[in-house]
Amino acid sequence: MEMRLSRYGAASTRPAPVNRMMADFATDFRDGVDINLGVGYVNEATIPEAQILEAMRTVAAQRTQYRQAFNYGGPQGSPNLIASIRRFLLRRYDGRLDEATLARREIIIGPSGATSLLEAIADVLAPGLVVTGDPMYYIYTNTLERKGFEILAVPEDSDGLNPDALERQLLGMDDAVNRVSFFYFVTVNNPTCSILSNARRHALAALAARLSREQHRLIPIFFDQAYELLIHDPAVEAPESALRGDDMGVVYEIGTLSKILAPALRIGYMAGAPGPFLRAMVQKTSDVGFSAPLIMQEAASLLLDEHIAGQITRVNTGYRDKARAVGRAIQDCLGPHLESISGGQAGFYYYLGLRDVETHEQSPFFRYLTRTTGDPAIDGPAQNPHPRVIYIPGEHCVHPRGALVAAGRRQFRLSYGFEETGAIVRALGIMREAAAYAATCR
Ligand SMILES: Cc1ncc(COP(=O)(O)O)c(C=O)c1O
Incomplete structure (x- = not known):
């Protein structure tokens, strides 16, 4: 049976x-x-094990700032961590992302790393075509296909994904634009580690905005920045945030602390325009058991504030x-x-x-x-x-x-x-x- x-x-x-x-x-x-x-x-x-343990001890001891760290957290994420991420993003982009732009964006924390946010996107958005680069982040595209999405993978060139090639391929396919559910790009691609240049990043965001206007609906574009803090060649230009210049609110940036601190923290976050999409994402977090364990979020907040640069x-x-x-x-x-x-x-x-x-x-x-x-x-x-x-x-x-x-x-x-x-x-x-x-x- x-x-x-x-x-x-x-x-x-x-x-x-x-x-x-x-x-x-x-x-x-x-x-x-x-x-x-x-x-x-x-x-x-x-992995800075000693710093993580020390941060957890400090959080447990400072009950005024870190309230109820061993209890359930809220569905959006710890306010301490969200504030730390805001400060971190402003420091990291060093003038290339201004406070006013970021203030118009909301930040949410996933239940279990960036992976859980990616999975939530697939539950919250209507199935359709997902446009991404080829080679592609096979773990997520596999998830998407099991959830009923169709993948359009556009071949990278030696500099990563070319927005003009993408547009040609998309417009060359019958009815494709109508069927696009969302764009998904990994800024330091997995598996190729090719780096999406700032010019291409902004061009992709502009394309999503233009197609949104033509379609009379918002077509979101997700930049998965899982490896973006691991650009270790000093010759590479400093990445810019595509949130700047995103007047329509189609850009969402997804980050994780897995690669720079520890995967076991399971801290992933998303920044983007508030609205029905983000509200549904928060509800989804609530449905699966709230955002990441609060003690980890509070410890991550402290680590971001005090130790992250080193x-x-x-x-x-x-x-x-x-x-x-x-x-x-x-x-x-x-x-x-x-x-x-x-x-x-x-x-x-x-x-x-x-x-x-x-x-x-x-x-x-x-x-x-x-x-x-x-x-x-x-x-x-x-x-x-x-x-x-x-x-x-x-x-x-x-x-x-x-x-x-x-x-x-x-x-x-x-x-x-x-x-x-x-x-x-x-x-x-x-x-x-x-x-x-x-x-x-x-
Ligand atoms: C492209 C990409 N996105 C997201 C993730 C997952 O990150 P997290 O550990 O925050 O779930 C990974 C992990 O390898 C990744 O390669």
């Missing part, structure tokens, strides 16, 4: 491809032996050093095979395209690295295989019906976040062997 599942329930009974792959690998992952370049985990050494510098110094060392090892180990490379300036991913080596889950390259070739000389003993290396194959990052499907079969995302540099360099050495092995299988 079967239960009657909702459409979403039925679509969710099969794990998403990346979840399945990671779960397979995680069951017998050997610390210090196997190397995980697939997970989006932050580097443990960047913390961001420390985190970025660490990732910059890793990006350089890993970038050199990529050239050393995979140089002759490399067709394209992006990343290394922000966030903690490189996205690589190989000229002559396939990377998908059935490919010899992948099977060599996961020690599933069937050849004992390569795989090692069944009970204790040779060191395995996992990455995110490009086939899962590109839209399955988009223009990048063929290229995606030769691409992959390599994370330099979680593992230490020595292990990543070792993994790249094994990738060199895997590429040589793949050549013998042709």
